[in-house]
Amino acid sequence: MRESYWGRYWRRRRSRRSFLIGGAALAAGSAGLMAVGCGDDDDDDAEPAEPDEPAETATAAPEETARATEAPAPADGPMPGGVFRQHKTQVDDGIDPGLKVINNNEILARIYNHTHLYKVSTNEFLFDAATAMEQPDNTTIIFPLRPGMTFHHDGSPVTAEDVASTWSRFPSLLADQGSQVNEANWGFMDTITAADELTAQVALKAPAASAPVLMAATSYGIVSRTLLEQQANGNVQELDAGAGPYVIEQRDAAGVALARYPDYYAHENPSTHFLEGAPYIDRHETRIIVDRAAAKAAFLAEDIDYIPGIADRIEFEEFTGDDRFVSKEVASTEARFLAYDNIKFVDKRAREAVSYAIDYDAMIATLYAGDGVYDGPVGQALPGFALDQETLKSYRVFDPQKARQLWEASGVEIENIRIETSIDPRGSTLAEFLARQMEENLGVASEPLIHDVTTYVARAREPIKQWELFVVPYNASTTPEIYNMTMMNPDAFAGVSWSFGVDQPDASLVANAQKLIDLTAAQAQEVDPDLRLELMREMQLFALEELVPGINLPVPGHSWVVYNARMGNFPENDVLLGGLLNRTHDMWVKS
Amino acid sequence: MQAYIARRLIAVPFMLFGMSLLLFWLLFLRPGNAALTGFGLVSPDQNQQAIASLEEEFGLDRPFFVQYGDWAWNALQGDFGISLKNRRPVTPEIRSRLPVTAELGLLTVLLTAMIGIPVGIISAIRPGTFLDGFLRIVTISGISVPNFWVATLVITLPALWWAWTPLWEYVRFEDDPLNNLKIVIWPAVTLAIATAAYVARIVRSSMLETLYSDFVRTARAKGLRERAVVLRHVFRSSMIAVITVIGIQLGAVLGGSVIAEQIFGIPGLGLLVFESVVSIDYTVALAAIMVFAFMFTLVNLAVDVIYTFVDPRIRY
Numbered sequence: 001m002r003e004s005y006w007g008r009y010w011r012r013r014r015s016r017r018s019f020l021i022g023g024a025a026l027a028a029g030s031a032g033l034m035a036v037g038c039g040d041d042d043d044d045d046a047e048p049a050e051p052d053e054p055a056e057t058a059t060a061a062p063e064e065t066a067r068a069t070e071a072p073a074p075a076d077g078p079m080p081g082g083v084f085r086q087h088k089t090q091v092d093d094g095i096d097p098g099l100k101v102i103n104n105n106e107i108l109a110r111i112y113n114h115t116h117l118y119k120v121s122t123n124e125f126l127f128d129a130a131t132a133m134e135q136p137d138n139t140t141i142i143f144p145l146r147p148g149m150t151f152h153h154d155g156s157p158v159t160a161e162d163v164a165s166t167w168s169r170f171p172s173l174l175a176d177q178g179s180q181v182n183e184a185n186w187g188f189m190d191t192i193t194a195a196d197e198l199t200a201q202v203a204l205k206a207p208a209a210s211a212p213v214l215m216a217a218t219s220y221g222i223v224s225r226t227l228l229e230q231q232a233n234g235n236v237q238e239l240d241a242g243a244g245p246y247v248i249e250q251r252d253a254a255g256v257a258l259a260r261y262p263d264y265y266a267h268e269n270p271s272t273h274f275l276e277g278a279p280y281i282d283r284h285e286t287r288i289i290v291d292r293a294a295a296k297a298a299f300l301a302e303d304i305d306y307i308p309g310i311a312d313r314i315e316f317e318e319f320t321g322d323d324r325f326v327s328k329e330v331a332s333t334e335a336r337f338l339a340y341d342n343i344k345f346v347d348k349r350a351r352e353a354v355s356y357a358i359d360y361d362a363m364i365a366t367l368y369a370g371d372g373v374y375d376g377p378v379g380q381a382l383p384g385f386a387l388d389q390e391t392l393k394s395y396r397v398f399d400p401q402k403a404r405q406l407w408e409a410s411g412v413e414i415e416n417i418r419i420e421t422s423i424d425p426r427g428s429t430l431a432e433f434l435a436r437q438m439e440e441n442l443g444v445a446s447e448p449l450i451h452d453v454t455t456y457v458a459r460a461r462e463p464i465k466q467w468e469l470f471v472v473p474y475n476a477s478t479t480p481e482i483y484n485m486t487m488m489n490p491d492a493f494a495g496v497s498w499s500f501g502v503d504q505p506d507a508s509l510v511a512n513a514q515k516l517i518d519l520t521a522a523q524a525q526e527v528d529p530d531l532r533l534e535l536m537r538e539m540q541l542f543a544l545e546e547l548v549p550g551i552n553l554p555v556p557g558h559s560w561v562v563y564n565a566r567m568g569n570f571p572e573n574d575v576l577l578g579g580l581l582n583r584t585h586d587m588w589v590k591s
Numbered sequence: 592m593q594a595y596i597a598r599r600l601i602a603v604p605f606m607l608f609g610m611s612l613l614l615f616w617l618l619f620l621r622p623g624n625a626a627l628t629g630f631g632l633v634s635p636d637q638n639q640q641a642i643a644s645l646e647e648e649f650g651l652d653r654p655f656f657v658q659y660g661d662w663a664w665n666a667l668q669g670d671f672g673i674s675l676k677n678r679r680p681v682t683p684e685i686r687s688r689l690p691v692t693a694e695l696g697l698l699t700v701l702l703t704a705m706i707g708i709p710v711g712i713i714s715a716i717r718p719g720t721f722l723d724g725f726l727r728i729v730t731i732s733g734i735s736v737p738n739f740w741v742a743t744l745v746i747t748l749p750a751l752w753w754a755w756t757p758l759w760e761y762v763r764f765e766d767d768p769l770n771n772l773k774i775v776i777w778p779a780v781t782l783a784i785a786t787a788a789y790v791a792r793i794v795r796s797s798m799l800e801t802l803y804s805d806f807v808r809t810a811r812a813k814g815l816r817e818r819a820v821v822l823r824h825v826f827r828s829s830m831i832a833v834i835t836v837i838g839i840q841l842g843a844v845l846g847g848s849v850i851a852e853q854i855f856g857i858p859g860l861g862l863l864v865f866e867s868v869v870s871i872d873y874t875v876a877l878a879a880i881m882v883f884a885f886m887f888t889l890v891n892l893a894v895d896v897i898y899t900f901v902d903p904r905i906r907y
Contacts, residue, residue, distance in 0.1 A: 253858030
């Protein structure tokens with residue numbers, strides 16, 4: 001067989017001289033690369049490339065195009081077109097709204113449509129796929145659907161059957177596939193049926209006061225039943241099965257790009273945040289930027305339009321006074337919970353001792369630079385439901401002498417109070433502060449245990465806890481049941497993570513857990529707003545009085561929002577609570 | 592030579608076996624895992640049911656050696672399993688990310704050689720001068736400053752001063768080579784600062800040792816030009832040390848890519864290692880780290896082979 005050129009080439013003996021010459025050539029080449037890398041970047045500020053089919057994507061709704069081309073809007077008014085750029089820290093784990101809801105909100109909220117949206121700042125429901133929400137009785141909710149909605153993948157119409165099949169999946173997705181959607185978000189639903197092609201009907205297990213709010217969550221995005229049935233694993237983890245205003249153009253380890261869905265439906269009765277036609281913004285781009293300093297740099301360089309997670313006033317003030325940015329101080333949406341491992345604190349005196357050992361005012365002064373407020377079982381982010389400051393203060397008294405007496409009287413044999421938290425700076429700083437408080441005011445050795453988030457979650461879920469106290473910094477939510485009360489609910493966090501379930505061996509602990517379950521259920525099922533408030537107050541006072549299953553620590557007095565000034569109608573009051581940013585259609589880009 | 596390479600290649604699987612066993616064990620010891628910590632909140636009873644169901648699905652309820660054996664057997668066939676976190680196959684993910692990190696590593700090594708070798712030579716041929724002193728300060732600073740700090744400064748300072756940052760949306764080399772290089776050059780420079788400084792130090796000390804050798808004096812005595820003496824005789828004799836250091840530094844570059852890719856948002860293997868270790872996604876973390884280990888093993892082998900080209904006295 002004749003040997004090929006390449007065979008001879010590779011077998012040829014190479015001299016040392018040729019090797020060294022080759023090396024030198026390589027070095028010279030790399031010098032060229034350097035020169036390339038240091039070239040100008042004039043093109044980097046340019047608008048990102050248009051989608052492959054600009055004519056189609058730009059003509060998503062005829063009236064939108066008309067607005068863009070024939071009647072240019074004033075500089076400070078709505079401006080169709082443009083790109084909204086944001087970032088996130090991790091790649092998503094999937095885009096099935098019933099299965100994955102972490103790191104993918106900017107996708108789910110835009111490629112799927114939802115029956116309705118809840119605007120927490122004004123306490124109103126805004127309708128998207130549904131035209132209304134009817135409640136003929138306390139256990140029935142009916143959604144008349146909008147005609148003309150079509151799915152991205154095949155243009156087939158969205159029907160009530162799709163709504164029913166989508167929402168009916170929640171239990172099986174959790175049981176069989178480890179869904180990330182909390183049971184508290186859907187556990188109140190009994191059956192979901194299609195009364196006719198465009199009417200979805202939900203029967204509740206019992207009256208559920210927060211059901212309409214919970215059903216506005218991103219996880220309720222409507223998935224194509226046909227596409228779902230075609231999947232062997234029963235989910236659409238990697239597929240766009242939605243009928244929302246945008247379609248996925250790019251989704252990989254570098255980020256996500258969404259372009260307009262050309263056949264997006266019209267909203268005949270537009271409301272705040274939903275226009276009659278398509279959303280103003282043409283395109284949404286989300287980059288993966290893991291490092292916080294890098295994200296800030298990208299924001300300062302105006303490569304991204306919004307920087308979430310402003311930690312404190314000091315960071316907030318870095319942006320104030322710069323006319324490229326809008327900086328707003330908004331109502332606090334933060335919460336800080338200090339949980340006991342309740343099985344170790346069955347004696348109420350031990351729980352009280354810990355509470356008396358904490359100098360709450362010092363915490364506000366040192367951790368929040370004086371700008372903080374007391375918090376209760378229902379957070380200050382929901383002023384309609386929260387207890388007033390005077391009431392809360394009466395339950396959060398600092399008295400080190402009493403703390404030591406109660407600790408001694410309780411006979412608790414804990415030599416070292418381990419305070420578990422995550423690497424989140426809000427949690428780690430707080431854990432260090434609390435450890436010092438325990439040592440100084442309670443006279444017990446204490447150490448903060450700071451772990452990465454996954455380990456921290458795992459340590460909360462372990463049946464036998466390797467900590468005594470657990471610090472959870474979190475953001476409040478749109479309903480009192482979710483996150484605020486979930487922290488305290490024996491059927492949720494408290495049962496699994498704080499040893500505060502009815503399955504515990506101690507009778508007094510079980511009694512407290514059962515009482516809290518009953519009180520929580522009573523307020524959740526009370527649909528009369530005034531009566532519900534009374535029940536909610538009773539529930540909160542019980543938790544405060546008994547100090548179960550932990551302590552709601554003071555929270556910062558404000559939260560902060562910073563975004564690029566080129567954004568128009570940015571939903572600054574709803575961006576932190578309720579995640580309205582990704583579903584608002586009437587936000588625009590000024591340039 | 593061929594027998595030597597064959598012997599080394601035979602040793603590679605054994606090294607990888609030992610390393611994978613150790614890694615698997617270390618990850619096994621960590622509390623929780625991606626599959627168990629990701630699911631939503633349920634009541635305590637359902638929590639136990641869900642944990643049992645997921646453990647069964649992923650085989651996490653089996654003994655350590657059974658889990659490891661299963662993983663290793665599949666890995667030998669090129670199947671690294673599925674991610675515990677998102678149930679996506681791991682092998683395609685590794686395949687898509689490997690070229691990104693390989694490019695970053697290659698570029699860093701090139702920059703290391705381009706910067707480190709000339710600086711070392713200049714420093715060596717002008718010992719004790721102001722220039723030598725200056726370069727020594729620069730190189731020691733380069734070694735001392737951690738690369739994550741340099742990377743943060745490279746990104747943050749231009750943003751603060753000029754509202755500009757070298758942090759662009761990543762594009763793959765095959766899609767847009769020029770823009771790709773504009774993006775990758777910055778993390779490569781960041782990583783190359785320390786490695787180039789180290790190489791410069793080694794080149795300097797190695798050349799200084801050689802400069803006063805008898806054969807160098809002879810070369811000068813027979814009238815060779817100084818440039819020829821330095822480059823042809825002195826530098827070549829110092830190459831062994833330089834190649835060794837560059838080979839070892841490639842390991843540091845691979846490790847450094849975890850940080851650099853994270854800060855610069857480069858979607859390579861380093862970022863995947865970071866994400867998977869943080870989320871205790873065993874299958875992804877193991878696969879990615881094993882690929883790193885395999886690359887490092889091959890680089891070491893390549894270094895040994897290159898020795899024979901540089902120094903004719905070396906025979907295996």
